[in-house]
Amino acid sequence: MRRFISKNSIQQFMQGRYGNDKLNMVILCAGLAVTIINLFIKLPLLNLILTLLSYILMGWAIFRCLSRNTFKRYQENRKYLMFLQKFKDKEHRYYDCPRCRQQVRVPRGKGKISITCPKCKEKFIKKT
Numbered sequence: 001m002r003r004f005i006s007k008n009s010i011q012q013f014m015q016g017r018y019g020n021d022k023l024n025m026v027i028l029c030a031g032l033a034v035t036i037i038n039l040f041i042k043l044p045l046l047n048l049i050l051t052l053l054s055y056i057l058m059g060w061a062i063f064r065c066l067s068r069n070t071f072k073r074y075q076e077n078r079k080y081l082m083f084l085q086k087f088k089d090k091e092h093r094y095y096d097c098p099r100c101r102q103q104v105r106v107p108r109g110k111g112k113i114s115i116t117c118p119k120c121k122e123k124f125i126k127k128t
């Protein structure tokens with residue numbers, strides 16, 4: 001029997017492409033979750049919407065995996081990881097500097113404080 005897809009040709013195909021990352025796993029899991037939820041819902045219109053949504057999510061994950069724009073995909077994943085970190089971090093608050101958009105992390109529960117941006121030295125006041 002002839003092997004149509006050898007390991008080599010897969011490697012060649014994936015060369016220069018982005019591949020998988022954490023964000024992709026989340027998108028795939030979300031797509032799967034939508035598909036499962038869809039099985040328990042018996043409303044034709046909602047079923048249609050959920051089916052479309054699951055296709056969009058899976059398509060998005062495949063697109064990211066095969067994308068050649070690795071820098072952009074990497075940035076997306078980084079943003080996601082930063083968002084996750086913010087979500088988990090209960091001891092700090094995150095602000096964007098009004099001038100240069102640099103993210104600044106400050107401790108929570110200190111009341112109104114003056115924050116100095118580490119990048120451009122802009123001062124701004126925020127409640128923590």
Ligand SMILES: [Zn+2]
Nearest residue numbers: 097100117120
């Ligand atoms: Zn700044």
